[in-house]
Amino acid sequence: MAMDEIVDGLSEVSCDVLVIGGGTAGPMAALKAKLKNPKANVVLLEKANVKRSGAISMGMDGLNNAVIPGYATPEQYTKEITIANDGIVDQKAVYKYAQNCYKIIEELDSFGIRFLKNENGDYAVKKVHHIGTYVLPMPNGETVKKALYRQLRRARILISNRYMATRLLTASDGRVAGAISVNTRTAEILVIKAKAVILCMGAAGRLGLPTSGYMFGTYENAANSGDGYAMAYHAGAKLANLECFQINPLIKDYNGPACAYVAGPFGAFTANNEGSRFIECDYWSGQMMLEFYNELLSGKGPVFLQLSHLHEKTIEEIESTLHKVERPTRGLFQQGRGTDYRKESIEMHISEIGFCSGHSASGVFVDEFARTTVPGLYAAGDMASVPHNYMLGAFTNGSVAGIDAMEFADNHDFAAFDAADVAKERDRVMAPTKREDGIPPNQIEYKARRLVNDYLQPPKVTRKFELGARRLSEVREDMEQRMIARNSHELLRALETQSILDCADMAAHASLYREESRWGLYHLRTDFPEKDNENWFCHTLLSKQNGKMTSEKRDVQPYVVPIADDEKDLYDKQRIRASA
Amino acid sequence: MPLASYQTSVPVVVDDAKCIADKGCTVCVDVCPLDVLRISDLTGKAFMAYDECWYCMPCEADCPTGAVTVNIPYLLR
Numbered sequence: 001m002a003m004d005e006i007v008d009g010l011s012e013v014s015c016d017v018l019v020i021g022g023g024t025a026g027p028m029a030a031l032k033a034k035l036k037n038p039k040a041n042v043v044l045l046e047k048a049n050v051k052r053s054g055a056i057s058m059g060m061d062g063l064n065n066a067v068i069p070g071y072a073t074p075e076q077y078t079k080e081i082t083i084a085n086d087g088i089v090d091q092k093a094v095y096k097y098a099q100n101c102y103k104i105i106e107e108l109d110s111f112g113i114r115f116l117k118n119e120n121g122d123y124a125v126k127k128v129h130h131i132g133t134y135v136l137p138m139p140n141g142e143t144v145k146k147a148l149y150r151q152l153r154r155a156r157i158l159i160s161n162r163y164m165a166t167r168l169l170t171a172s173d174g175r176v177a178g179a180i181s182v183n184t185r186t187a188e189i190l191v192i193k194a195k196a197v198i199l200c201m202g203a204a205g206r207l208g209l210p211t212s213g214y215m216f217g218t219y220e221n222a223a224n225s226g227d228g229y230a231m232a233y234h235a236g237a238k239l240a241n242l243e244c245f246q247i248n249p250l251i252k253d254y255n256g257p258a259c260a261y262v263a264g265p266f267g268a269f270t271a272n273n274e275g276s277r278f279i280e281c282d283y284w285s286g287q288m289m290l291e292f293y294n295e296l297l298s299g300k301g302p303v304f305l306q307l308s309h310l311h312e313k314t315i316e317e318i319e320s321t322l323h324k325v326e327r328p329t330r331g332l333f334q335q336g337r338g339t340d341y342r343k344e345s346i347e348m349h350i351s352e353i354g355f356c357s358g359h360s361a362s363g364v365f366v367d368e369f370a371r372t373t374v375p376g377l378y379a380a381g382d383m384a385s386v387p388h389n390y391m392l393g394a395f396t397n398g399s400v401a402g403i404d405a406m407e408f409a410d411n412h413d414f415a416a417f418d419a420a421d422v423a424k425e426r427d428r429v430m431a432p433t434k435r436e437d438g439i440p441p442n443q444i445e446y447k448a449r450r451l452v453n454d455y456l457q458p459p460k461v462t463r464k465f466e467l468g469a470r471r472l473s474e475v476r477e478d479m480e481q482r483m484i485a486r487n488s489h490e491l492l493r494a495l496e497t498q499s500i501l502d503c504a505d506m507a508a509h510a511s512l513y514r515e516e517s518r519w520g521l522y523h524l525r526t527d528f529p530e531k532d533n534e535n536w537f538c539h540t541l542l543s544k545q546n547g548k549m550t551s552e553k554r555d556v557q558p559y560v561v562p563i564a565d566d567e568k569d570l571y572d573k574q575r576i577r578a579s580a
Numbered sequence: 581m582p583l584a585s586y587q588t589s590v591p592v593v594v595d596d597a598k599c600i601a602d603k604g605c606t607v608c609v610d611v612c613p614l615d616v617l618r619i620s621d622l623t624g625k626a627f628m629a630y631d632e633c634w635y636c637m638p639c640e641a642d643c644p645t646g647a648v649t650v651n652i653p654y655l656l657r
Binding site: 002003004048049052054057058161162210212213214215216217221222223254255327328332333336337437439440489493 | 581583610611612613614615618619621629630632633634635636637638641642650651652653655656657
């Protein structure tokens with residue numbers, strides 16, 4: 001049988017803990033669950049291949065949020081992240097991360113991942129954030145996935161590659177009962193019963209359309225189509241602060257990071273077309289992105305990452321990192337354009353929008369145990385609501401999720417689900433393969449994402465959002481009635497398109513609900529231009545209630561680390577003021 | 581609705597002389613995050629079947645014979 005040919009088949013397996021997504025958080029969650037109870041069955045399900053999947057497919061240059069004794073304290077980090085998020089933070093989860101992450105660094109070190117040390121043998125932590133010092137380079141960062149994979153094999157985790165999860169199964173009392181997935185190369189359905197499920201499915205990175213028009217030239221790994229957000233939504237879980245979009249400063253056209261976290265500590269900085277600094281701090285925040293956006297509009301754009309003033313040796317070091325890890329084709333791109341960092345600055349622009357708690361705060365709501373609002377269902381990494389958690393957050397919170405999920409599985413039996421739910425989902429998944437004629441998934445996806453750019457990109461205008469929602473509902477009708485998939489690869493794209501449209505609807509709904517502006521550019525509403533602490537100093541939670549998309553407010557939980565009044569707006573003071 | 585195919589120059593290029601897919605190697609096909617590579621029935625060599633590339637590099641980095649080259653897609657070059 002040829003690859004991609006559609007096979008009509010269904011099988012069922014069961015496990016104690018099912019981890020969906022084998023990028024960063026997922027492998028750590030699976031590993032910790034298995035180590036907690038070595039007799040239990042842990043399955044790691046992955047849409048691509050665990051060896052090279054997710055945001056760190058080609059490794060990572062360093063840790064962006066390492067809380068290392070002697071350099072930073074958990075209290076200081078919690079304070080910084082709270083201020084960077086305009087105060088809308090449940091600190092318990094951030095504080096727990098800050099307390100646990102050093103232990104995870106030591107563990108990663110024992111896996112063979114090295115971290116930069118100075119001549120005294122101490123970690124060489126660098127400052128990029130506004131207040132504290134948390135950036136730690138990884139000299140062999142390209143080996144991260146290999147090191148993780150070795151641990152998974154050693155622990156005998158059952159890995160299933162090339163299965164895309166499409167929906168969660170739940171019991172009548174709402175508890176999670178497993179998941180339904182489809183083989184991306186044969187279209188066969190696999191039902192996985194599980195006592196606990198951990199979602200580690202990454203960002204919703206294929207939401208906005210890159211300005212090049214190239215659909216897969218996204219900032220995030222283009223496989224991260226927001227499937228986790230859509231699955232959590234349909235299972236009844238609550239999603240937090242989805243209006244706090246992810247928007248990043250990236251190399252223009254290449255659409256990857258430049259990257260200020262690597263070059264900044266060596267003296268590189270963001271400059272306007274006069275070569276002048278205009279922001280105090282290159283750490284990615286909504287407030288910083290707003291100044292970036294304002295500079296582009298002011299006539300002082302384009303905006304550049306300036307490093308030509310640095311010493312040759314320094315540039316060489318930066319170059320070797322940028323062209324070796326995370327996005328190594330950066331080197332090829334610059335070479336093709338004839339851009340030499342010694343002579344020219346790197347032209348930057350603003351990325352497409354997405355959901356990602358790795359850099360912003362939009363994610364499936366979780367508490368400090370990585371528990372979602374659905375019993376037995378966990379989430380970690382870029383898709384869970386712990387803000388600004390980056391790679392180390394994915395590892396640390398993945399670890400928390402793995403341990404707690406196994407405890408849950410040890411104390412519960414399988415939940416019963418309705419067989420009719422499986423039959424219904426199978427029909428939904430296979431529908432595009434049953435049509436003789438229709439619209440291919442790539443066109444439906446392109447149109448949806450073009451509409452996201454046209455109507456949902458900040459600054460957010462109410463009238464535009466209303467129009468956008470209407471246009472998107474027309475695309476949804478086409479998707480549900482007319483989309484075709486002629487082989488299993490097209491079916492994979494067709495299913496991803498459904499996640500993308502779900503995320504677009506959620507982005508519109510959440511943005512219209514919060515009637516104020518907050519988080520700089522991430523939620524800049526033209527009709528409500530001011531921050532309104534009286535009415536909107538709260539989280540928003542979006543969920544499916546009786547089949548309808550609904551939003552509600554949730555109080556910010558009492559702080560663990562108090563923030564003084566004169567510290568609250570530190571991130572609002574991003575613009576460099578002319579000094580006398 | 582009738583469908584037409586759409587011309588596109590793909591970023592991943594495979595050197596057939598170096599590719600050993602005909603001897604059973606499937607490394608590049610296995611590791612691709614977007615699952616866009618396939619082995620040709622005609623030549624027995626790997627090729628890019630779907631223009632959905634993130635220009636991320638695992639195919640090139642993991643190829644045991646150095647047969648795979650990733651280029652920047654034309655639209656953003």
